[in-house]
Amino acid sequence: ESLFESELFGHEGHAFTGAGSKVKPGLLEAADHGTLFLDEVGELSLNMQAKLLHVLQNRSFIRVGGNEPVQVDIRVIAATNCDLEEMVQQKRFREDLYYRLNVVSLVLPTLAERREDIRALALHFVSRANQAHQRNVNLSPDALARLEEHPWPGNIRELGNVIERLVLLTNDTLVARGELDRFLPAAAVVLPPAPAPIQQIQAEMPSTPIAAAPLVRDYASAQSHSVQVLQAALVEHRGAFPELLRAFAAIAV
Numbered sequence: 001e002s003l004f005e006s007e008l009f010g011h012e013g014h015a016f017t018g019a020g021s022k023v024k025p026g027l028l029e030a031a032d033h034g035t036l037f038l039d040e041v042g043e044l045s046l047n048m049q050a051k052l053l054h055v056l057q058n059r060s061f062i063r064v065g066g067n068e069p070v071q072v073d074i075r076v077i078a079a080t081n082c083d084l085e086e087m088v089q090q091k092r093f094r095e096d097l098y099y100r101l102n103v104v105s106l107v108l109p110t111l112a113e114r115r116e117d118i119r120a121l122a123l124h125f126v127s128r129a130n131q132a133h134q135r136n137v138n139l140s141p142d143a144l145a146r147l148e149e150h151p152w153p154g155n156i157r158e159l160g161n162v163i164e165r166l167v168l169l170t171n172d173t174l175v176a177r178g179e180l181d182r183f184l185p186a187a188a189v190v191l192p193p194a195p196a197p198i199q200q201i202q203a204e205m206p207s208t209p210i211a212a213a214p215l216v217r218d219y220a221s222a223q224s225h226s227v228q229v230l231q232a233a234l235v236e237h238r239g240a241f242p243e244l245l246r247a248f249a250a251i252a253v
Contacts, residue, residue, distance in 0.1 A: 001045055006064050009051075015065025028061055028072050035075045041101070042082030042093060053097045076101070111152040111159060118148045121156060125163035136215055137167045142177040150184055173215050 002016075010026030011019055027036060044052065055061045056076065060069040078101050087093035111118065126139060139147075152158055166175060166183045 001048060002064075005048065005051070008048075009061050009063050010070075011064035012066045015063070019065070023063070026063065028055065028074065029070060031074045032072045033074075035077060038076060038078045040080055040082075041078040042080035042084055042087060046092075046094065049094045049097050053094060053100060056097075056100045111155045115148045118152075118159065119144050121159055122147050122163060125160045126167060129164045129167035133168055134216060135167050136173055137170055138174050139180075140174050140176045143175050143180045146177045146180050146184075171215065 006016075006019075006024075006026070008026050008028060010024050010029055012023055013019065013021040038052075051061070055072070055074075058069075059073060060071050062069055082093075084093050084098050084102075088095045088098050111121075122139060122144060126137060129135065130137060147159070154161075162183050166180065169183070170179060172179050
């Protein structure tokens, strides 16, 4: 807590052991005439909550080891994954600070609450992992449906990590549901089917490995092919979404 206070408010020279002889401005001063983002504000101690409340009310603070108030003009954006209203009831979060912070509230739904986004996110993470690790892994329609059934308690971070682990460790170029299950937590509760029907996924995604490309390959940059080559690939593969994937895979883009 002392270290956090020093980082937030800054400190005077020789304010504590190892502080040095010079004044060190804190994050509040660095954000003067700007915006300060406080992540996990629900984890602040009651002591730090009182000091933050003072800053929001008076637009001033005192550095660690100092005596003179420092004036700041800042906007504070705070984030938390805690239920602050419940913490207020439990006396774990100051009610006055809660209402000071709660001017405009944005509630981000969990990944399980917006499962219609899972497919697009999964394909994005697959593409990114393939590019980063020189792999050629794709997800079958039933694997995408399985991803939509998973509860994802770790939200997008968990999804991204699962996809990257799968891309690195699988031996299949087209990952089916059974192969995907090896990379999901064994005790996970399966949610009801996602709103998007499996028929829609099957219609948009290839059912066979894209261009029969190898599992590991080199990727060419976007500028490595001429416009004529790209146009020829699109014409050959008819330009629809699954065929578009095959076209670019065929020329290793």
